[in-house]
Amino acid sequence: MYICDIEALDAAIAVISASPVVAIDTEFMRERTYYARLCLVQIATADDVYLIDALTIGDGLEKLAAVLTSGTALKVFHAGSQDIEVLLRATGATPSPVFDTQVAATLAGFPTQVGYAQLAKDLLGATIDKGDTFTDWAARPLTDAQLSYAAADVEHLIPIYALLRERLERQGRLDWLTEDFDRLADPSTYAADPASLYLRVKRASTLDRRSLGVLREVAAWREAEAQRRDMPRRWLVSDESLVEIARRRPASVDELAGIRGVSDRTATRFGAGILEAVRTGTAVAEDDLPRLPKRTRVPRDVQPLADLLSAVVRIRAVEHGVAPSLLSSREELERFAGGDREGHPLSEGWRHTLVGAELEAILDGAIGVAVDSGRVVTSARVRRDDGDA
Numbered sequence: 001m002y003i004c005d006i007e008a009l010d011a012a013i014a015v016i017s018a019s020p021v022v023a024i025d026t027e028f029m030r031e032r033t034y035y036a037r038l039c040l041v042q043i044a045t046a047d048d049v050y051l052i053d054a055l056t057i058g059d060g061l062e063k064l065a066a067v068l069t070s071g072t073a074l075k076v077f078h079a080g081s082q083d084i085e086v087l088l089r090a091t092g093a094t095p096s097p098v099f100d101t102q103v104a105a106t107l108a109g110f111p112t113q114v115g116y117a118q119l120a121k122d123l124l125g126a127t128i129d130k131g132d133t134f135t136d137w138a139a140r141p142l143t144d145a146q147l148s149y150a151a152a153d154v155e156h157l158i159p160i161y162a163l164l165r166e167r168l169e170r171q172g173r174l175d176w177l178t179e180d181f182d183r184l185a186d187p188s189t190y191a192a193d194p195a196s197l198y199l200r201v202k203r204a205s206t207l208d209r210r211s212l213g214v215l216r217e218v219a220a221w222r223e224a225e226a227q228r229r230d231m232p233r234r235w236l237v238s239d240e241s242l243v244e245i246a247r248r249r250p251a252s253v254d255e256l257a258g259i260r261g262v263s264d265r266t267a268t269r270f271g272a273g274i275l276e277a278v279r280t281g282t283a284v285a286e287d288d289l290p291r292l293p294k295r296t297r298v299p300r301d302v303q304p305l306a307d308l309l310s311a312v313v314r315i316r317a318v319e320h321g322v323a324p325s326l327l328s329s330r331e332e333l334e335r336f337a338g339g340d341r342e343g344h345p346l347s348e349g350w351r352h353t354l355v356g357a358e359l360e361a362i363l364d365g366a367i368g369v370a371v372d373s374g375r376v377v378t379s380a381r382v383r384r385d386d387g388d389a
Contacts, residue, residue, distance in 0.1 A: 002147060004053040006060045012043075012050045016067050019045040023076045023157030024095065026083045027137040027150060034226045034233070036082070038090045039137035043067075044154035051150055054090065055140065065093035076161045077184075078102050078116040085190045096185035101157060103180050104164045107173055109321035120156045123163050128152050176350035194220040199292070202239040207246055209289040214281030215246035216290055221277040225270065236270060237262065249278050305337035306330070308369060309359050315376055316355045327355055337363065 003009050016022055027040040041052040041064065054061050068075065068091060075095040077083055079102040088094045105114050110122070120126040135146055142150075168174040183189055198204055198212065198219040207215060219242060226233045237245070241261035250256040256274060257267035267274075310333055317324040328336070328346055336359065341347045346356035358378060361367040367378045 001048060002051050002053070004056045006057065006063075009052060009057055009060060009063060012052070013063060013067055015048065016043055016045060016050065017070060017073070019073055021046070021074045021076060021158055021161065022067070023154040023161070024080070024083065024087075025077070025150075025153040025157075026086050028082075028086050029136070029138045032232070034230045035089060036086045037138060038086050040142075040150055041087070042150050042154045044151075044158060046158055049151045049155050051147055053142075055138065062091050065091040068093045068095040071097065074099055074161075076101065076157050078119070078157060078160075079113070081184060081189075084184060088187060088190055094185050094187050094190075098181050098185050099161055099165075099177075100181065100184060101160050101164055104161075104168060104177060106323055106326050107176060108164050108167045108171070112323045112325055116153065116157075116160075119160050123160055124156055126156050128156070173350070179349065192223070194223050197223050198290070201242055203243045205292055207243065209291060210282070211246045211249075212292065213284040213289045214249055214278055215242060217277040217281035218242055218245055218274060221273050225273060237266065237274070245274065245278065246281070249282055250275065251278075299338065302334060302338045305363065306334045309333050309337055309362065311376055312359060312362065312369065312378065313355055316358070320354060327351055 001008075001012065003012050023042075023044040025042045026038060027042075028036040028038045030036045038054040038061070041054055041061070043050045043052065052061070052064075064087070067073070068087060074097055076099045077095075078100065080098065080100050084094055084098070101116070101119060102114060105119055106112050110119065117128040117130055120128050129149065129152070135149070137146070165174065168177070195216060198216040201215060201219055204212065204215060218237075222233055222236050222242065226236055229236075238261050241259060244259045244261070245256070248255070248259060250259065253267050253271040253275070256262055256271050257264050310330065313327050313333065314324050317327055328351070332345060336344055336346050336356075341360070344356075345351050346359060348356075358367070362369060362378065367380050369376060369378050371377070
């Protein structure tokens with residue numbers, strides 16, 4: 001059902017609100033704006049699919065907030081973080097409670113970041129045409145092909161959710177997802193700290209601390225200006241030019257225009273704001289200058305331990321039908337092997353139950369690792385009276 005006016009939206013919301021489970025997807029454009037431009041919201045119940053035209057309804061889309069925040073209906077997404085962020089800006093609310101089929105599928109034995117079309121094929125035998133993936137969703141009117149594509153993106157989500165939920169309940173893993181889904185529904189997940197954006201600038205690591213202080217201020221100015229004008233950051237000043245501005249610290253519009261990548265028009269139009277940011281960064285007290293976080297060098301003797309733990313993680317991943325990367329990354333294993341366990345993902349929750357406790361016992365010498373009939377196994381170690389295994 002195509003919804004393009006407030007009256008039809010009100011009628012749809014009345015039906016959607018009565019559903020215990022709804023599937024949600026969005027189509028948006030971001031190439032020429034800072035904020036994603038929401039074009040279409042697709043919502044499926046067990047019986048119907050609603051295609052809500054966000055462009056024609058405009059501010060009336062805020063009516064969806066009541067549906068999104070209703071505690072009686074579960075909202076199902078696939079790889080939903082971007083959809084949720086876009087809905088937060090359009091409606092003022094994040095959906096809650098949520099269930100993400102991509103996250104759940106990984107825990108149910110599917111590859112990391114498995115696609116929606118692949119899940120539909122594997123679980124339902126359904127084939128989804130992805131031919132309109134890169135279509136212009138801001139163009140009106142929408143074609144029949146676009147509407148069919150948009151509908152297909154949600155019509156299989158509820159059956160997929162039901163099958164994944166059943167599998168995870170059978171495996172005793174459904175509760176493992178609570179923390180991940182709570183994070184998806186938390187508005188603070190989508191808030192960016194302007195003061196930390198300089199850390200994302202390419203080649204920031206080539207700067208000294210004073211220049212980093214300037215970069216921090218200029219990057220924060222760029223973010224605020226891009227938001228105010230609703231235009232991509234790169235259209236104001238590129239990362240490469242930001243680094244050169246921070247390095248050279250221009251004091252005039254002419255000096256700013258002399259930096260590679262900064263046109264005369266950019267220097268004239270935005271020079272006042274950029275130069276003020278440069279002055280602010282230059283005036284930062286020495287003790288308050290930022291430092292780039294240093295990657296901790298892993299001691300040489302920790303590497304073999306991490307290799308051993310990695311082998312156990314891979315084995316347990318195969319046994320439990322999950323991707324090894326879902327249990328732990330190499331960097332996390334190195335931290336764990338090096339003794340950094342407090343607050344570590346392997347020290348808490350389901351990861352600790354599945355493999356973390358076993359890894360702790362290996363590192364503490366409580367159990368040993370051996371090869372039995374070509375398989376790596378762990379077992380309790382027998383200690384002699386002298387304390388040696």
